[in-house]
Amino acid sequence: MTTDHQNPPPLAGATLALGSFSVGLAGFMTVLDSSIANVAIPTISGNLGVSVDEGTWVITVFAAANSVSIPLTGWLTQRLGQVRLFVGSILLFVTASWLCGVAPSLPMLLFARVLQGAVAGPLIPMSQALLLSSWPKAKSSLALSLFSMIMVAGPIVGPTLGGWMTDSYSWSWIFYVNIPVGLFAAAMVWTLYRHRDTPTRKLPVDVVGLLLLIVWVASLQIMLDKGKDLDWFSSNTIIVLSIVAAVGLALFIVWELTDKNPIVDLTLFKQRNFLGGTVSIAIAYAIFFGTLVLLPQWMQEYLGYRSLDAGLATAPLGIFAVIGAPIMGKILPRSDARIIGTCAFVSFAIVYYMRSFFYTDISEGHIVLPTLLQGIPMALFFAPLTTIILSGQPPERVPAAAGLSTFARMFFGGVGTSIAGVVWNNRTIMHHEILTQQSSPTNPMFNAQIDAYHSLLGLGKGASYALFDHTVQTQAAMLGLNDVFYAAAVIMIVIIPLIWITKPGKANSSSDAAAGAH
Structure with a gap:
């Protein structure tokens, strides 16, 4: 391979615009699918004849499968090449989306969602990598801001689009919509990027580490999802799942720390910046995503909102988030990422505290206001913490650091959804x-x-x-939800010190490192 092929020049003009749009569209489709089902859960549950709690598994199994497949991205990239992996993942995602739409029962839908989550693993890291390689290094902060806009736009558009499709057509269309979008994105990315693919080489894969990862993640997720139905630790099933998850996690940690080619490089946690940044972004994302699922569920079950109305009430989350993302790209290189991250967590806490005063005959305007304000910390959230996580990493370790932090965030998103549901149910009782x-x-x-x-x-x-x-x-449900939001506000404040155990990072160096590594 020539050096030019390994490090192709940036795109320019219309090619850059179309390439960024196509890559961003594929990444957006993935993020969209993690939230589009939120408002449709009551409808899906009713149509398939299951409880709303069981319907929530549609969200959690996607997040769990997605988090397990993310650590494989680095190995798959070197085995197949960035562009082949990206386009192949899009096409498999389209197929899995079709299977979700035609699923006649909950078990079939969950199987399709597991497949969908698994093949979606490489899409977010690869969309970030391809965006960075498309733009000049001097504009890498702008490329990261564009990526941040994609990340925050999904949870905004998802509930509204999902609600409209569920009310106007059928819940199956929240999955069918991926088919034309995915096929267009795959065709454009292949046309524009196939000559820019990265070199490939055969590498050993950590099969034992991968199997242990699947075992403990799956056991923990099933335990959290089935716990309420089986009355927790009075059930032998829950006890066995807990033991399997604990033992699997312990063996996974020991194996990954001793294997020559670990699927997850746990030694990264020895670095203060990676430890503080990853733990704080994972916990914050668990709270954000868990409460994002509960809000439309409460509005539909107890306030009588239609799916579309619940989606529209959560959509204003994106106004400040999308406006703030490009501004963040310009401010971050000249600022201390720890201060911006702290402001994000304080703002999140204020929003959750406002929601802890909700009441049963609340107007839609009072529901929308904190949702609108939540867009501010959303804009301040991803980029600074990513900067902290990647700062100080040598270029060759950036892909591993980005992959592991993404795994932690996605895994905690699924766990946060399960725990938020459990806490809400217990406090309601x-x-x-x-x-x-x-x-x-x-x-x-x-x-x-x-x-x-x-x-x-x-x-x-x-x-x-x-x-x-x-x-x-x-x-009772209203008071229980208030308790969840109050606890969320407290936790957001409590985790702020995690940001301050890190050293100040430089946004330019970390984004340049990311661009070089990818």
């Missing part, structure tokens, strides 16, 4: 018990309320009790 403690025939206020249902609404005794219980459940 607790509040329901507290609210019904005085609901007995010996309480005159309770009797007066039941009599009011009978006299004003003409309901019988059984229907009056049912209406009372529904009212109490709605209030």
